[in-house]
Amino acid sequence: MPELPEVEVVRRGLARWVRGRTITSVDILDPRSIRRHALGPEDFAGNLEHATVLDVVRRGKFLWMPLAMEGTPAHEPGTGVALMAHLGMSGQLLMQDPHVPDEKHLKVRLRLSEADGMPEQLRFVDQRIFGGLFVTSLVPTADGGPGGLAEAPLPEIAGEAAHIARDPLDPHFSFEDFYRKLKSRRTGLKRALLDQGIISGIGNIYADEALWRARLHYARATDTLRRADALRVVEAAREVMSDALAAGGTSFDSLYVNVNGDSGYFARSLDAYGRTGQPCRRCAEAGLAGVIKREQFMNRSSHTCPVCQPRPRNGRW
Ligand SMILES: [Zn+2]
Helix, strand or coil: CCCCCHHHHHHHHHHHHCCCCEEEEECCHHHHCCCCCCCCHHHHHHHCCCCECCEEEEEECCEEEEEECCCCCCCCCCCCCEEECCCCCCCCEEEECCCCCCCCEEEEEEECCCCCCCCCEEEECCCCCEEEEEEEEECCCCCCCCCCCCCCCCEEEEEEEEEEEECCCCCCCCCCCHHHHHHHHCCCCCCCCCCCCCCCCCCCCHHHHHHHCCCCCCEEEHCCCCCHHHHHHHHHHHHHHHHHHHHHHHHHHHCCCCCCCHHHHHHCCCCCCCCCEECHHHHHHHHCCCEEEEEECEEEEEEEECCCCCCCCCCCC
């Protein structure tokens, strides 16, 4: 699964190439990739053809492009439609010139109006078909703030993303709101970090990394968490994702807007995830003998250092 920094890489890359351009035609090469569009392929293409891409917006791992329909006067925020891109396990959005041969797993092609020096096609490529594209309605945001990270943020959000909390990279993320939700639930800290209704965009890798940086155990009970601990874990999540984003920044200049869940440049900076059996870097610096341990948790694995992230006595998950 792509993690939040990778989806943000895609958002920034796409925004640079598609904002303000009109979709001139749509080729659906595999209808399975638009199965989430309930009204079918013709309706999907009909919605997109002659629509102009206004922006590329992301909240958590949800990514969408608000559209202006041809001949329709400017609409109030929260009343329009958007093209939603669900990347799934292996979905990629690629900008390509027409002479570039079709990719083996090309599913949908959007041709865009000509723009100086910019590639003409936006291609959705997906090897495993868990991802897909669909057209969805925009709704006003519950808090009146921007829907998510965008080039020109508006107080509207794709209907499918309306229920999820803001992510730690969102400038409108509210720590007070997050802390109130944490305190009101009787759950374990990692479970809460993975709950999109409490905080969005944190997957298994970044949950482990944020907990390691904050020196907190995944089973720590959230209702006993002090404000300073909660603040530390949010700051840690923001830092580790910002670092990953900075490391992946080189791909912004590429035409090849790529999502790959196991990109090497993101893995380099990890301190806990995937380091089972290796010395904890913080412990090693302090002359301690902590070794990263892997445990099963929520059908996934959790990576912790038993020395600097001790299991709480009152922990539960
Ligand atoms: Zn340690």
